[in-house]
Amino acid sequence: MKSPDIIVKTENLTRQFGRFTAVNQVSIRINRGEIFGFLGANGAGKTTLIRMLCGLLKPSSGEATVAGLDIKRESEKIKQKIGYMSQHFSLYNDLTVKENIEFYAGIYGLNRKQIFQKQNEISKQLQMEPYLDSRTSDLPLGLKQRLALATALLHNPPILFLDEPTSGVDPRARRSFWELIYQKAAQGTTIFVTTHFIDESEYCHRLSIMDNGRMIAIDTPESMKKRYKKKSMQEVFGFLIREKGI
Amino acid sequence: MQRMLTMIRKEFRQIFRDRPMLVIIFIVPVIQLLIMSFAFTSEVKHISCLIVDFDNTPMSRDLIHSLHHTEQFDLTEMTTDIRQIDERMKRWQVQMALIIPPHFSRDLERHLNPQCQLIVDGVDGNTAGVALGYARGILSNFQEKWTAELTASSFHNDVHIIQMTERMLYNPDLRSQQFMVPGIVVILLTILPMMLSAMSLVKEKEVGTLEQLMVTPLKRYQLLSGKLIPFLLLSFFELFIVMSVGITVFKISMNGSYLLLACLALIYLMTTLGLGIFISTITHSQQQSMFVAWFSMIFLILMSGFFIPIENMPLLLQKLTYLNPMRYFMTIVRDIFQKGSSLRFLLKEAIPMTLFGLMIFTLSVFKFQKRVQ
Numbered sequence: 291m292k293s294p295d296i297i298v299k300t301e302n303l304t305r306q307f308g309r310f311t312a313v314n315q316v317s318i319r320i321n322r323g324e325i326f327g328f329l330g331a332n333g334a335g336k337t338t339l340i341r342m343l344c345g346l347l348k349p350s351s352g353e354a355t356v357a358g359l360d361i362k363r364e365s366e367k368i369k370q371k372i373g374y375m376s377q378h379f380s381l382y383n384d385l386t387v388k389e390n391i392e393f394y395a396g397i398y399g400l401n402r403k404q405i406f407q408k409q410n411e412i413s414k415q416l417q418m419e420p421y422l423d424s425r426t427s428d429l430p431l432g433l434k435q436r437l438a439l440a441t442a443l444l445h446n447p448p449i450l451f452l453d454e455p456t457s458g459v460d461p462r463a464r465r466s467f468w469e470l471i472y473q474k475a476a477q478g479t480t481i482f483v484t485t486h487f488i489d490e491s492e493y494c495h496r497l498s499i500m501d502n503g504r505m506i507a508i509d510t511p512e513s514m515k516k517r518y519k520k521k522s523m524q525e526v527f528g529f530l531i532r533e534k535g536i
Numbered sequence: 537m538q539r540m541l542t543m544i545r546k547e548f549r550q551i552f553r554d555r556p557m558l559v560i561i562f563i564v565p566v567i568q569l570l571i572m573s574f575a576f577t578s579e580v581k582h583i584s585c586l587i588v589d590f591d592n593t594p595m596s597r598d599l600i601h602s603l604h605h606t607e608q609f610d611l612t613e614m615t616t617d618i619r620q621i622d623e624r625m626k627r628w629q630v631q632m633a634l635i636i637p638p639h640f641s642r643d644l645e646r647h648l649n650p651q652c653q654l655i656v657d658g659v660d661g662n663t664a665g666v667a668l669g670y671a672r673g674i675l676s677n678f679q680e681k682w683t684a685e686l687t688a689s690s691f692h693n694d695v696h697i698i699q700m701t702e703r704m705l706y707n708p709d710l711r712s713q714q715f716m717v718p719g720i721v722v723i724l725l726t727i728l729p730m731m732l733s734a735m736s737l738v739k740e741k742e743v744g745t746l747e748q749l750m751v752t753p754l755k756r757y758q759l760l761s762g763k764l765i766p767f768l769l770l771s772f773f774e775l776f777i778v779m780s781v782g783i784t785v786f787k788i789s790m791n792g793s794y795l796l797l798a799c800l801a802l803i804y805l806m807t808t809l810g811l812g813i814f815i816s817t818i819t820h821s822q823q824q825s826m827f828v829a830w831f832s833m834i835f836l837i838l839m840s841g842f843f844i845p846i847e848n849m850p851l852l853l854q855k856l857t858y859l860n861p862m863r864y865f866m867t868i869v870r871d872i873f874q875k876g877s878s879l880r881f882l883l884k885e886a887i888p889m890t891l892f893g894l895m896i897f898t899l900s901v902f903k904f905q906k907r908v909q
Contacts, residue, residue: 344751346908366753366906374751378744384553385546396542397752 297322297449297480298343303352305338312338314503315352320482320496322448325475327494328484329527335503336484340453343482344374357449373442377454379434381441383427387418390426391441398445412440432463439470443479450474452483456490468493488524497523499530506534539754543762547736551766561732561770562777565724569778573716573786576843580666584612586621586630595641595682599652602678603634608670621655631657632667645686706791706874714789717782718873719842722866724774725801726808726836731829732767733812737904738825741816750906760901764809771805772798791876797869800886804865806893813900836862861896864889 298320305313313335320326328336341347343356345365354361357371381390388409395405413419416436421429429437435455442450452471456464468490475481475495483494491497491511498508507514507530511523520526551557585603589596603609612630613620624630635653643650654671656664707714740746749759775798782788811832819825838844839853840862846854857863864885871877879886 341908345906346747346750348907366755369751369753372751374748376744376747378747380743380745380748382546382550382745383743384550389546389549393542393546394752396545397539397749397754399539399753401538 295321297358298326298354298356298482300343300354301352303339303342303354304350305335305342305347306350311503313342313349316500316503316505318498318505318508320480322480323475323478325471325481325483325493325495327491327497328482328500329486329488329491329497329523330484330500331486331531333502334500336500337453338503339500340451340482340484344372344451345369370445371447371449373445373447373450375438375442375450375452375455377457379438381426381434381438384425386423386425387413387429387437388422390437391444394441395444400444408444412437416440430463432459432466435459435463435467436470439467443474447479449480449482452481454484454486456485456487464490488527491523491527499527501531501534506530540758540762540765543754543758544765547763547766550736551770557732561728561774565728565774565778566781568724569717569720569781570785572720573713573782576712576716579710579712580663580670581607582610583608583632583663583667583670584630585609586612586624586633587614588616588618588621588633588635589614590616590638591636591640593641595644596636599636599675599678600634602674603671606670606674608667625655625657631663632671634671644682647686713782713786714874715870717778717786717788718869719866721775721778721782722840722862722869723837723842724778725771725804725865726862727833728774729767729771729805729808730812730815730833731826732770733764733809734815734819734825734829735822736767737763737813737816738819738822742821747908750908756901756904756906759906760813760904764813767809767812768802768805772801775801788873790873792872793876793878796879796882797872800865800868800872800882800889803886803890803893804861806897807861807889810893810897810900813904814896817900817903817905836860839863840866842866858888861889861892864892 296319300316300318302315302317303313304315316339330336338347342349343354343361345361345368348362356368359368361368385393391409391412392405395408400408413422426434456467471481485491494511496510499506514526518526518529520529587600604611621633633655637650640650654668656668658664704710783790815825815828819828839857839860846857867885868882871882
C-alpha cells in the first residue's frame with residue numbers, strides 16, 4: 291500500500307554504466323510538500339538518481355514511482371507532473387527572456403492568454419521588466435538561474451527536481467534562490483534538490499547523504515547533528531564520509 | 537500541433553539570429569555554385585601545342601593551319617628540335633606536340649601513307665584523351681580533303697570514305713555547366729539539410745537544452761518535426777535560389793517538370809535529414825558531428841557520379857554505389873534537367889531512393905530517444 295502522502299518512492303534503485311555502479315540500491319520515500327536534499331561530492335551518483343526519477347535514464351534494477359507513476363513504464367506521463375532544472379540553466383541564450391518563457395510555456399501546452407499572464411507574473415515576481423526583451427545570454431547569472439527556475443515551474447508541477455541548481459552562483463543569489471524554493475514548498479510543491487554545498491543542506495527539511503552511489507544517511511539536518519554530536523552539517527558530513535564512506 | 541509550431545517558431549528565431557549560420561545558408565551555396573560550375577568544367581579548350589615541322593611545305597603548313605583554326609588548340613611554338621618536346625612538357629608549357637616527318641607531302645602525294653606523330657601529356661588522362669580525339673578528328677578531315685584533291689587529279693578515284701553525320705542530343709553544345717549545375721543542386725540538398733539538422737540537434741545537446749526538452753511532455757515526433765520542418769523549408773528555398781541562379785546566370789535549360797523535381801527532392805530530403813538526426817545521436821559535440829558529416833559527405837559525393845562517372849569506376853565500386861542514395865538522386869536531377877524525363881523513366885532510381893529514405897529516416901527517428909546516454 292502506498293500512502294497518499296508519499297510522492298516519490300524508490301526501492302533498491304540501481305544504475306550501472308558498464309561495470310561502474312553509479313547508483314547502488316537506493317531506497318527513499320519523500321513526502322508531499324517536503325524539501326528533500328541530496329548531498330554528496332561530485333560523482334556520488336546524485337545526477338544519475340535524479341535523471342532516473344525524471345525518466346531520462348532507465349534503471350538497471352529496482353523500482354521507483356513518481357507521483358504514483360512507474361518510472362519504467364510511465365515515464366512520459368511523469369513528465370507532465372514534474373519540473374526539472376539542471377546546473378546548465380537550460381535556457382536558449384540566443385532568445386530573449388520573453389521568448390524563452392513563450393517557448394517553454396508553449397511546450398507545456400499553455401495557450402496565448404496563459405503565456406501572456408505567465409510572462410507578466412514572472413517579470414513581476416523576479417523584477418525582470420527591464421530585461422524582458424534582452425537576450426538571455428546578457429542576463430546576470432543569478433537572474434538567469436531564477437528565470438530557469440520560473441520556466442521549470444510554468445506548468446505548476448507538483449514535484450520539482452533541481453540538479454545542483456546553485457553551482458556557479460554567488461552567495462547572495464543563492465540566498466534569493468532558496469527564498470523562491472521556500473515559497474514554492476509552502477504552496478505544496480515537493481522539492482527534490484541535489485547539492486554539493488554543505489551549508490545549503492541546512493535549508494532542507496530532510497536530507498540524504500550519498501557517497502559512491504550508496505546512501506549512507508537519511509534524516510533531518512537537526513537529528514543528524516544530534517545523533518553524531520556535531521555542531522554543523524560540515525562536521526557531520528566529514529564524519530560520515532570517514533566512517534561510512536567507501 | 538501547437539507544441540510543434542512552438543518548436544518551429546523557436547527554431548526559425550534561432551536560425552535568423554545566428555549570423556554565421558545565415559551566411560552558410562544563403563551565401564555559401566551561391567558562391568559554391570558560381571565557383572564550382574566554372575571550375576569543374578570538363579570542357580577541353582586551348583590546349584597549347586608545339587609543332588615540330590620537318591617538312592615545311594604548303595601541305596604541312598595547311599595541316600598546321602587547320603589545327604590552329606580551332607578553339608581547342610593554341611599553337612605555342614614551331615621548332616625542328618625534337619628535344620624541345622620533353623623540355624616544354626616538363627615546364628608545363630605545352631600539352632601536346634605534333635611531329636610532321638620530312639617528305640610528308642611528297643609521300644602523301646605518292647600514296648605512301650606518311651606517318652605523323654602526336655605526343656600528348658598524359659598526366660591528366662581525361663584531358664589527354666579528349667585532346668587526342670580532337671586532333672584525330674582534325675587530321676582525318678585534313679586527310680579527307682587532300683585525298684579528295686589528290687584522287688581527283690589522278691587516276692586513283694577508287695577511295696571510298698564513310699561520311700559521318702553527328703548530332704548531340706539533350707546538350708547540343710556539350711556545355712559542362714548544363715551537366716554540373718544540376719549536380720551542384722544535389723550536393724546542396726545533401727550538405728545543407730544533413731549539416732544543419734545534425735549541428736542544431738548536437739548544439740542543443742551540448743548546451744543542455746535537449747535534456748531540458750526531454751523532461752517536458754513534448755513528444756519525440758513533435759520535437760523532431762519541429763526541428764526538421766524549418767530545415768526542410770530552408771532546403772527548398774535553397775533549391776529555388778540555386779535553380780534561379782543556374783537558369784539566369786548559366787542559362788541552364790530545365791527541360792523537365794518542376795513539380796516532379798520538387799516531389800523527388802522531398803523524398804531525398806528524408807534521407808539527408810535522417811542522416812543528420814543519426815549523426816546527432818552518435819556524436820556529443822558540434823566538432824564531432826561536423827567531422828562525421830564531412831566524412832560521410834565525401835563518401836556520398838565521390839560515389840555519386842558527380843565528378844567521376846560511375847561507369848569509369850572499378851566494378852566493385854560500381855556495385856557499391858547502389859548503396860549510395862545520392863547516386864539515385866544525382867541521376868534523377870540530371871535527367872529531369874537535361875532530358876526532361878518523366879517519372880516513368882526515373883522509377884529505376886526513384887524506387888530505391890524512396891526505400892533508402894524511408895529506411896534511414898525511420899531508423900534515425902528510432903535511434904533518437906528521449907533519454908540521455
